[in-house]
Amino acid sequence: MAKRKNRGRRHPLASAALLILGLAAVGGGYTVVSEAADASAPAPAASQLTAEDGQRLYMANCATCHGVEAVGTKNGPTLIGVGAASVNFQVMTGRMPLAFQGPQADQRNPQFTQEQSDAMGEYIQTLGAGPDKPDEEWLDTSATGVDIANGAELFRINCAMCHNVAGAGGALTEGKFAPNLHDIDGAHIYEAMLTGPQNMPVFNDNNISPEEKRDVIAYLHYLDESPSVGGWDLGSLGPVSEGLFIWTLGLGSIVALTVWLTSRPN
C-alpha cells in the first residue's frame, strides 16, 4: 500500500520531463564541444602570395585528386578553365578540400585564408582562363538600380525549384541536396551562379546578366534581414516541417489533453 501511494505521488509527466532534460543536456554539450573543436581549425594567415605560392598549395592539398597540372584523375575533375571564381567558391565555403567522398561536398569552415585561396585561384587561372572573381560593383547591393523584386522573380524562375522559394534548400536525387542560402556571402552566391558548382547548372552572364545576379543577391540578403511575418517559420520547408509539427505537437497535445480530461484524479 505504501508503495502504491508513493507511485501515485510522482507527477505523471516526470519521466517525460527527465527525458527532455537529458536530451537537451547531451545535445547542448555536443554543440559546445564541436564548436570548440571547429574554433581551433583555421590555418595560419599569410601576407601577399603569388601564383607560385598557389601552385605549392595546390600540389600539397589538391593534386591528389585533381592531378598534377590540374588535368584531373579518376577521383576528381580537371580544373583547367574552371577559373578563379570556382576556386574561390569551393575553397572559401570549405567544400574543397573534400572532407570525404560522398554524394556531394558539404559546406564547412574554410581550410585556407582568403590570400591562400586567391593564390590558388591565380595559379588555376594561369593553366587556362576561366571566369574570374566578380567585381565589387556586382556585389554592392546598396547601389542605385538594384531591384529586389526583380531578383525575387528571377530567383523564383531559376533557383526556387531546388533552393526553395525562401532559400531554405531542398532534397535532390540519391543523397544530393540544394543547400540553404541563408547568410551566404554575396561573392559566393555570384560565383555559384557563374560556375555551377557540383550538380548545380551554370547560369552564365547571357542567361542571368551581372545586374540580374546582383538583384538575386539583393533578394537573398533581403530574406536574411527580414523577419518572418507569419511568426515561427519552421525552417520555411513548407508542408514537410509544418506537417511534422502539426502531426506531432498539434495532435500530440490534443491526445495529452484528452488523456488528462478522462483520467481519474488521485
Place this chain on the structure above:
Amino acid sequence: MTAHENADATPHGDALDKIDTGSAVVTDDGFENPGFPPHKPRQTDLDPQKEKRAERQVFGWFLLSMVGSVFAIVAYFAFPITESDLGSVRLNNLFLGLGLSLGLLGIGFGAVHWARQLMSGEEIAEDRHLTRGTEATRARAVEIFKLGDEESGFSRRSLIRNSLIAALALFPLPAVFMFRDIAPKEDAVEAIAHTMWEAGTRLALDPTGTPIKADDVTIGSAFHVIPFGMDNHAHDYLDQKALAVVLLMRLPAEDLNEVEGRRGWSYDGIVAYSKICTHVGCPVALYEQHTHHLLCPCHQSTFDVTNHAAVIFGPAARPLPQLPIAVDDEGYLVAQSDFTEPIGPSFWERQNHVNNDEHVQVLGQNTEDRA
C-alpha cells in the same frame, strides 16, 4: 444444440416475449456486468488542505484567463499594425493571439480542474431508455399518417401525385447542365493538345523574353525558356505559358544518347524539353548538371536527359516531350515545330493528338502509349 435451433427457440421463452430481440441471438451464459470498482476517495476529499489548494488553483486559472483577456486588449493598442512595416503584423498577431488563447484556455483548464478535483467524484451509471415508443404513440402515428393521406388524396388522385413526382425529378436537371460552364469555352482537348511553339519561333528567356543564341548556352547551363514574342498582358498569357514552358540544357555532346530519328532535334548538345511533368503536370526543373537527371519536386519522378528524358524513377509514365530545335541564320535558337505530342499529364484523347508524321518514339509503343 446448434445456433439455428437456439435462435428458433428463444422467442417462445416467457421473459423475452415482451422484448423485440430482432435477429439477436440470446444466450444464457452472457457476460455479467461486474459493476464499478470500489470508489476511491481523492486526495482533495480526504485532506482539507489539498482541497483548499485545488480551489486556489482553479481560481488561479480563472485569474489567468482574466489577465489574458485584458492583455489581449492592451496588446491590440500597444502593438498596432503600421502600414509598410510587416514586422508589426508579426508582433500584433503574436501578442493578440497569446492573450486571446490565454483567456480561453484559462477558462477551459480551470473548469476541467474544478470538475476533476472538487466536484463530486462518485461514479454513477445512467441506463439508456428504450428507443421504441409506446403502443399508443405508435398507433396514433399511423392514424395521423392515414388521415393525412385521406384528406390530401395523395393515394387517390394519382394524376397530380405522379406529375408532382415528375416535376421534382426534373427540377435539379438544369443545375447539372450548368456544370458545362466550368469547362473552357472552346473544346477543352483542343485547348491543351497544342502549344504556342511553331516552326521558326525563337526560344526566349523567361521572364524577360530575350531571344537566346546558341553560343549563349555554355556547357552545364540550364535556361528557362518561353516562346519569343509572348504578350504578358494577353488574357491567356499564363495558360499559354503553362503549356509552352521549356527547359533548355547543354550537355557535352558525347553524353547524349540519341535515337536515330531524333538526332536532328538537338543542336550541338543543346536539348529542349517540356517543363511540365507527364505525371500530374508539376514544373520539372530540378536539373543536376553532372548526373543529367531532371527531378520533379512533387512526386520525385526522375528523368534522364541523356536518354530523351526517359523516366528512371517515380510515378511518371512517359518521357518528357522534346521540343525539336535548330539555329536560324542569325544564330538564334528556334523551334522546328510545335511539340510532336501533347505535353503534360495524360488525358483520354491524348493519342489522337500525337503528330504521327513527325513524332519519333524513343522507347517503343508500350512506353509511349502508357496512360
